[in-house]
Amino acid sequence: MRAAEIIEAIHKKAKGLGNIAIMEVCGTHTNELHRHAIPQALPDNIRLVSGPGCPVCVTAQSDIHAALSIAGMKDTVLCCYGDMLRVPCGDTSLLGMKSDGADVRSVVSALEALEIARENPLKQVVFFAVGFETTTPHTAVLIEDAARENVGNLSVLCSHKTMPAAVTALLSGKSGIDALMCPGHVACITGRKGFDFVPEKLKIPAAIAGFEACDMLFALLKICDMLEKSQLECFNAYTRAVSENGNDPALRLTYKIFEESECEWRGLGRITESGLVIRDEYSFFDARRRFEIPDFTEKNARMCICSKILRGEALPSDCPSFASVCTPETPLGACMVSSEGSCAAYYKYER
Amino acid sequence: MQEKITLAHGSGGELYREMVNEVFLPAYSNEILCELGDSAVCTAGERIAFTTDGFVVNPIFFPGGDIGRLCVCGTVNDLAVSGAVPQYLSVSMIIEAGFETEKLRCICKSIADTASEAGVRIVTGDTKVVEGNKADGIYITTSGVGVFTADRKPLGQKVVQGDVIICSAPVASHGVAVTVARSGMDFSPVPCSDVKPLSGVVDALLSSGAEVHAMRDPTRGGVAATLCEWARDGVDITVDLKNVPVEASVSEICAVLGLDPLQLANEGVLLASVAKKDCAKALEALRNYQYSTSAAVIAEVESGNSEVWGITDIGTKRRILMPRGEVLPRIC
């Protein structure tokens, strides 16, 4: 079926609805929606809001600071996924440290860190691990491998987060969000059931969406349908990849190595049971315990409304710094850093 | 000659002469260079095009090319898109002590082969040697002179409302090849750079008699950067994204690494803004030449407000912006 026909169906469906706001909590959704120019194609009464779904956006300044501190230490190699390189902290970033001569390497798989550790036995190799349910099991495999092989010079700076607690903290109580478009690849791991908390606790309908234009459009259509019929459920609109119960081996790997803990989110503050830390049995591989990391005091007093944007209370264009002080070259809040950040996507496609 | 380049090779003495005689002269040989004067004395027409470019690519040898082929193509292509016929090149090298002589020979062979393919002569050069670990192996700067023969005139960079934009070859191949080579990712087949001289492509286009208003080789910043620069003159450019040629393998690698093919560097692609009436003529001429067989119209120029738009695969319209910063693979 052609995307245009689903867009037409959404227009029909939306006629019976008032103004509605649908939050997507996945950076790849944000980017793909804008890459296909879907927001502009939707009826005027449907507004899409980008929630806290991209690790680059939600990783706390203190974690970036820790990564920068480690990268600045003698004889260390800091590895991380490409996106994290541009995230600013103070007046620098990992990319900035790299230009100043620090050994910072961008990897496309967690296991590359192990290879780098093997190749550099005289250096400390630290993997700065970010990501949600989908990405965390990879770091678990890395730590398992390192433990099995007794790799003494590898450790992990863990900044992994989990989705449900944060979404709950964000949307509990009064919120302007009418429905949630759930991240398909997180749901691959957690299963459809993993998002039942949305209708049950938050009392809004949800649809799990894939990432092709038609996948996202169908999820949006289904959301309109559920809103019209006042149905409160979590609908699986990505059945070809998302099962009811998720990926059990992945979840077991994650909880073998990590346990839940309170976690700091950029713009949202500390949220209980929303982060993962390395279990005591594997503490040898915990960079936070291996290195002495200087304290970080957040001086984020500049005009930036990241938190409101993440809460869905404001659009990027409502921020006084947006596109003036805060641009993709000189990002203030992390929403501008990633190409998928709410502000960067907005800057790129909708300004 | 010794197996490795040493500081002494840069000192102008006997070892320097040995390097020139055993490595450079046999590779680049031509009568102007062999004079070995302090300057090359050459003939050119009344108006010339003159350009220079520095090359610091990492890795030095990459799939589909090396710094030698790149440093010739970079300068030749800058000359060619100005409308000139590339003629003479200088090659200046900064080599790190410890660099293997065999690698230097390979680079020189590559320079010589590419120059001969592009119809240019290396007429002068210089070589300095710096201490180990100070120059990533080798840096090369080339300068070039192109002449405007009787049938050629200098080309402006002004795209005109009603033009079509033709893209001569699949985009993003160089950017993907270099990104993958750096990342250590293991794709098969290994993606290759498109690095090639564009002098023949430009010849084919201009000899077709088509009315050409602007030409560029979209290197760093890719097709997106060139279109955004062109649009600054107060026109809108609308790209039909499905018509932009991209090799299937390049497109898949871009999807895996989260890269936008429009923003990636090219080293063998010509973008030309051509009067719509001459579109068929231009396309035919290009498609008959070996380096532009998949030439395609990718965009149209309309009156507007200096915007570049892309028609997506689902028929919606999105803004295309000037790329920013280094292109990095992402997983998120």
Add this chain to the structure above:
Amino acid sequence: MCLAMPGKIIKIEDSQAVIDYGAVTTRADLRVKPEAKVGDTVLVHAGFVIEIVSPESAQEIEMLVKETMGEA
């Protein structure tokens, strides 16, 4: 947040799968989805297979859309 591409497993050696995307192949680790086998279409995220994808035709989405619109 999670870029993942579907590809087909054409070979498995230990915990490494060779993934065919159509025009290129690459490797991916199977330990997050150990039950994946040769011939499966899988989603690959950051070098790991994360899920097996079942074939779903465009007709199915069409049916679902029609159903939602009360036309089926």
